[in-house]
Each structure stands twice: as structure tokens, then as C-alpha cells.
Amino acid sequence: MRFLNRSAGRLSRHRRGPLAGLVVLLLGLLMTGGLYAALSPAQAEEAQTDAELVAKGKELFLVGCSFCHGRNAEGVLTQNGNQLGPSLVGVGAAAVDFQVETGRMPMVRPGTQNPPKPEAYDDEETAALAAYVASLGPGPAIPAESDYSIDGLSGEEREAAITRGGQIFLTNCTACHNFAGAGGALPRGRWAPSLQGVSEKHIYEALLTGPSQMPVFSNGNLSPEEKRDVIAYLKSLEEQPSYGGFTLGQLGPVSEGAAAWLLGMGTMVGFAVWIAAHTTRTSKKKVDA
Structure with missing residues (x-):
């Protein structure tokens, strides 16, 4: 105990010495x-x-x-x-x-x-x-990959993200890009490009910056998670098979209406003309007899 008291006394005297402050300052500068x-x-x-x-x-x-x-x-x-x-x-x-x-x-x-x-x-x-x-x-x-990718989500979270993205896309984007993201014509010689096959990063950047006539969807309009969900919905469309057969460009009523008139109505009109012509020839033969 006396030894500890003497050691503490010596340390206390050294701390009160004129060089103690200088030593502490030098140590601080070195560190x-x-x-x-x-x-x-x-x-x-x-x-x-x-x-x-x-x-x-x-x-x-x-x-x-x-x-x-x-x-x-x-x-x-x-x-x-x-x-x-x-x-x-x-x-x-x-x-x-x-x-x-x-x-x-x-x-x-x-x-x-x-x-x-x-x-x-x-x-x-x-x-x-x-x-x-x-x-x-x-x-x-x-953007970083984590901003636009849903790879880290579970199965249920992925399905929920795709559903939310579909609702956002159908509300805000179908007027120009079509319900399937196939694009379409716009006034004054412009057009909305197809989103099929476009990389996830570029879709996110387009939403963020609004190239050409496209409006800007800033984070105040669409949150980063909502942008990610829209991209997830578009990518799910690329993986979805065409249950109806021919996609016809996925242009909706434009291509479907043209196919209906040219193939459907055209076939029916041609068949009606053939029946009429065949009936006329048959009637003439009966009169001559």
C-alpha cells in the first residue's frame, strides 16, 4: 500500500510539472x-x-x-x-x-x-x-441496381410489387405507351417508344429524367419503390405467354380491329360474293332448260 501511495505521489508531481502539458500536446499532435x-x-x-x-x-x-x-x-x-x-x-x-x-x-x-x-x-x-x-x-x-431490381424480394413481395406497378402503369402510362408497353403514335410526328426489351436501368432513368416529350416522374411524384414496381410489372409482361395466339404487336384495338376487318369481314364478304355468283349461274341453267 505504501508503494502504491509513493507511485501515485510521483505521478501526481510529474503531472504538475512544467513539461507535462507540452508532452500531452506533442502526443495529441502525433496522433x-x-x-x-x-x-x-x-x-x-x-x-x-x-x-x-x-x-x-x-x-x-x-x-x-x-x-x-x-x-x-x-x-x-x-x-x-x-x-x-x-x-x-x-x-x-x-x-x-x-x-x-x-x-x-x-x-x-x-x-x-x-x-x-x-x-x-x-x-x-x-x-x-x-x-x-x-x-x-x-x-x-x-441509379444503383438496388433501386430498380426486385431480386432481393420474396415471392409474395414480388407479386405485390408487380400488382402495384401494374396499377401505376395503367393509370399514368397507357395513354402513350399502350397497356402492354408496346408504344404508339403521338401528335406532331412524335411517338412513344416500345418498352419491351428495354433495360431496367434505362426505364428507371427515363422515369427520373423525362426524355423528349415524356413527363418527369420525380421522387415526389413517384417514389423510388413505385418506380421499381412499374419496372417489375413491365418485365413481367415480357415473361407472360400470349394465351390468345398471335400478339398482333400488342397494340390493342388498332391491330385487333384491322385483323377483324381484313380477315374476318373480308372472308365473310368474299364468301357471300361466291354464294351469290354460284346461285346466279344455277338459276340461268334452270331457265334455259
């Missing part, structure tokens, strides 16, 4: 410096990588996109006041990812609507363009 040295290189490397990606995206943008969208992505107007290319400030990385990966951008020539085609940039170049446009202003980011 702070060690933590900074351990963590800051990764952060600096990540920031440098992002800066390099944005710089590469700017170079690609100036070469392939600035003619229509302007050197600073501010948009370009023609001499007649028509919009040659809209401003891209604030559209976000998701819009760039959708337009470039589906081949809609860059456009071959200005037109009413840009159709999908083989993409002109690889994945790395697309990521660079998206990073550059995202640096111009806040906008929707590229």
Missing part, C-alpha cells in the same frame, strides 16, 4: 498527424480521380456535343429562335447515361424525336460525360 496521414491519401486520390474524369468528359463534350448544346452546355438557339440543343445544366448524370447508352445522343441530325440506335461511346466515355454534366449543376444521379 492527429498519424490519423490524417492514414486517411487523407485515399481521399486525395479519389478527388483527383473525379477531377480527371470530369476533365476527360469535358474534352469529349467539346468535341461531340458542344455544337448543339454550347461550349458550356448552356444550349444553342438557331437564327429563327428554335432550340437546336437544350441546356444541360442541372439535368444530372442519369439523363446523360440514358441518352448516350441508348444511342439517342449524339443525334445524327436534328429532328422531331431522336430514336435509339447503337451507342457511339463506350462505358468509360459515357461515365466521363455523365460526370462532366453532373459537375455543372445538381441533378438526378445514375
Whole structure:
């Protein structure tokens, strides 16, 4: 006990010494410096990588996109006041990812609507363009797979998600895209593209950004879960067999009505003409006799 008391007394005298505060300060600085040295290189490397990606995206943008969208992505107007290319400030990385990966951008020539085609940039170049446009202003980011996939749900949860998605789609989307997502014609030479075979990510990005004449379904209008459910419903249509035989493009009354008139009514009219002609020939033979 006396030994412990003497040790505690010596420690207490050292703590009250003039160098005690300096030693504690040096230890604190060493610990702070060690933590900074351990963590800051990764952060600096990540920031440098992002800066390099944005710089590469700017170079690609100036070469392939600035003619229509302007050197600073501010948009370009023609001499007649028509919009040659809209401003891209604030559209976000998701819009760039959708337009470039589906081949809609860059456009071959200005037109009413840009159709999908083989993409002109690889994945790395697309990521660079998206990073550059995202640096111009806040906008929707590229969604992660967990945002649009239902793979992690159980069987009952998947069925419920598909049912909810069908209700949302039939309420908001069938006027343009048809009840089966087959697309259709719109006024002024535009059209709603088919959603069959479109990737889940691109459907989510289209909902999020509203390309062309499509309205924007932000998270305030449709929650991320509701967007996921709509995608689940569309993908379930691709897996569903056609119980009626020919799908006729799944265009509903348009193709079904045309088939009914051309095949059904046409066959009946042809058969009626044949009966009438056959009856006339029979009557003439009986009169001559």
C-alpha cells in the first residue's frame, strides 16, 4: 500500500510539472498527424480521380456535343429562335447515361424525336460525360441496381410489387405507351417508344429524367419503390405467354380491329360474293332448260 501511495505521489508531481502539458500536446499532435496521414491519401486520390474524369468528359463534350448544346452546355438557339440543343445544366448524370447508352445522343441530325440506335461511346466515355454534366449543376444521379431490381424480394413481395406497378402503369402510362408497353403514335410526328426489351436501368432513368416529350416522374411524384414496381410489372409482361395466339404487336384495338376487318369481314364478304355468283349461274341453267 505504501508503494502504491509513493507511485501515485510521483505521478501526481510529474503531472504538475512544467513539461507535462507540452508532452500531452506533442502526443495529441502525433496522433492527429498519424490519423490524417492514414486517411487523407485515399481521399486525395479519389478527388483527383473525379477531377480527371470530369476533365476527360469535358474534352469529349467539346468535341461531340458542344455544337448543339454550347461550349458550356448552356444550349444553342438557331437564327429563327428554335432550340437546336437544350441546356444541360442541372439535368444530372442519369439523363446523360440514358441518352448516350441508348444511342439517342449524339443525334445524327436534328429532328422531331431522336430514336435509339447503337451507342457511339463506350462505358468509360459515357461515365466521363455523365460526370462532366453532373459537375455543372445538381441533378438526378445514375441509379444503383438496388433501386430498380426486385431480386432481393420474396415471392409474395414480388407479386405485390408487380400488382402495384401494374396499377401505376395503367393509370399514368397507357395513354402513350399502350397497356402492354408496346408504344404508339403521338401528335406532331412524335411517338412513344416500345418498352419491351428495354433495360431496367434505362426505364428507371427515363422515369427520373423525362426524355423528349415524356413527363418527369420525380421522387415526389413517384417514389423510388413505385418506380421499381412499374419496372417489375413491365418485365413481367415480357415473361407472360400470349394465351390468345398471335400478339398482333400488342397494340390493342388498332391491330385487333384491322385483323377483324381484313380477315374476318373480308372472308365473310368474299364468301357471300361466291354464294351469290354460284346461285346466279344455277338459276340461268334452270331457265334455259
